Amino acid sequence: MKTKVLFVDDEANVLAGLRRMLRSQRNVWDMQFAGGGAEALAVLTNGPIDVIVSDMRMPGIDGAELLTRVSKLYPNTVRLVLSGQSEHEKIFRAIGPAHQFMSKPCDPEVLISTIERACGLQSQLSDESLKKVASQITCLPSLPSIYRELVSELESDDASMERIGRMIGSDLAMTAKILQLVNSSFFGLPTHVTCPKHAVSMLGLNIIRPLVLTAGAFAQYDDPGISGFSLQNAIEHSLAVATSARTIAKSVSQQNNLVDDSFIAGMLHDIGKLILAANLPEKYGEASRIASEENLPMWQAELQVFGTTHAEVGAHLLGLWGLPNPILEAVAFHHRPSDAGTKSFTPLTAVHVADVLQDANYPNDDSPFSLTWDLNYINSIQATGQLDGWAILVESGAPQSAAIG
Numbered sequence: 001m002k003t004k005v006l007f008v009d010d011e012a013n014v015l016a017g018l019r020r021m022l023r024s025q026r027n028v029w030d031m032q033f034a035g036g037g038a039e040a041l042a043v044l045t046n047g048p049i050d051v052i053v054s055d056m057r058m059p060g061i062d063g064a065e066l067l068t069r070v071s072k073l074y075p076n077t078v079r080l081v082l083s084g085q086s087e088h089e090k091i092f093r094a095i096g097p098a099h100q101f102m103s104k105p106c107d108p109e110v111l112i113s114t115i116e117r118a119c120g121l122q123s124q125l126s127d128e129s130l131k132k133v134a135s136q137i138t139c140l141p142s143l144p145s146i147y148r149e150l151v152s153e154l155e156s157d158d159a160s161m162e163r164i165g166r167m168i169g170s171d172l173a174m175t176a177k178i179l180q181l182v183n184s185s186f187f188g189l190p191t192h193v194t195c196p197k198h199a200v201s202m203l204g205l206n207i208i209r210p211l212v213l214t215a216g217a218f219a220q221y222d223d224p225g226i227s228g229f230s231l232q233n234a235i236e237h238s239l240a241v242a243t244s245a246r247t248i249a250k251s252v253s254q255q256n257n258l259v260d261d262s263f264i265a266g267m268l269h270d271i272g273k274l275i276l277a278a279n280l281p282e283k284y285g286e287a288s289r290i291a292s293e294e295n296l297p298m299w300q301a302e303l304q305v306f307g308t309t310h311a312e313v314g315a316h317l318l319g320l321w322g323l324p325n326p327i328l329e330a331v332a333f334h335h336r337p338s339d340a341g342t343k344s345f346t347p348l349t350a351v352h353v354a355d356v357l358q359d360a361n362y363p364n365d366d367s368p369f370s371l372t373w374d375l376n377y378i379n380s381i382q383a384t385g386q387l388d389g390w391a392i393l394v395e396s397g398a399p400q401s402a403a404i405g
Helices: 012-021 037-044 063-073 088-093 108-124 128-136 144-155 161-169 172-182 196-203 205-213 231-252 256-268 271-279 281-294 298-306 310-320 325-333 347-361 375-380 384-401
Strands: 003-008 029-034 051-054 078-083 100-103
Touching: 003 037, 003 108, 012 029, 029 037, 037 051, 037 063, 051 063, 051 108, 063 078, 063 088, 078 088, 078 108, 088 205, 100 108, 108 310, 128 271, 128 310, 144 161, 144 205, 161 172, 161 196, 161 205, 172 196, 172 231, 172 256, 172 271, 196 205, 231 256, 231 271, 231 347, 231 384, 256 325, 256 347, 271 281, 271 298, 271 310, 281 298, 298 310, 310 325, 325 347, 347 384, 375 384
Parallel strands: 003 029, 003 051, 051 078, 078 100
Antiparallel strands: none
16 A cells, blocks of 8 residues: 655645655655645545645644644644744744654655655554554653753753753653754754754754743653652663663774764663653553563563553654664664664664663662563674673663763
């Protein structure tokens, strides 16, 4: 079945240009073109659309309002923005409902690969209810203490980019959201930015301030009191895994991308737990109870309750948000790296090893089960002899890894 893609723009010449540019995709995609928001909504009533690509500045129903309506009426539809660089204010209104942002003029390869990647992700998560949950997420909740500290810093006259970057980098949800934005092509920045501090410095105070204070890019966590889940503990565990993964990666390679990706993948490896706990608290509590009573790893209990795991759910959302593939792979397969099929050291290796090593120091609350290495995978990449050395490295760095900035 062809992927159904709907392009929306009120300028007829833009739509005509898209038709010409994407002619080679006619055998792959079922493409439709709408001259505005109202026309797009009418098209959507005729049947499901896999991907909508919308301009922002349109008369009547503009892009932000259109994508907001689509997110509520058709949550499974992937929502992409294709807009002009001068439209920051309008983009801020779409920060929630849009999954990714692209700028005009857009390279055909970028447009095609973005759509194909988003469609591939949609097909990987088979559970429709979880796909709907992940697709509807506009932002994830952050620790109230970090959120309030960030707002106070941004409202001050002497706001420091260094302090802002440190705060964002110490929170799971803020890290994911800022990387979603900085890795979009809309802001015209390098596509491979995986350090929150770097992302903040690249976007600048003029973008970060309205994003947080008026566009609601971040939100405070309202603790529902789920047995087996603590956001504070989840962040401490994630920071420890991130720091250890970076240490392990540095011991293997001097490639900055690999080291940076290992850190961020470690930081985000359990973000699926936050998605499930914040959006489906009762079912998450049930999975935690099963894990505790049957001494199972949490991901196996999640399979019983949700039919999938936090690893897949987290990777799905981060993929929709456009994060790089090495990070997605590490998040998706950090419990079962053998399933990834890779035969060399990658961020997945660093995160898998770091997660097991830090499980003893900073265990998750949701299961008494101690994580174990996937030895078939470790053997397959010929890293068995390095496990003891990595354990010594991580142990020597453990006290620093727990500190939250």
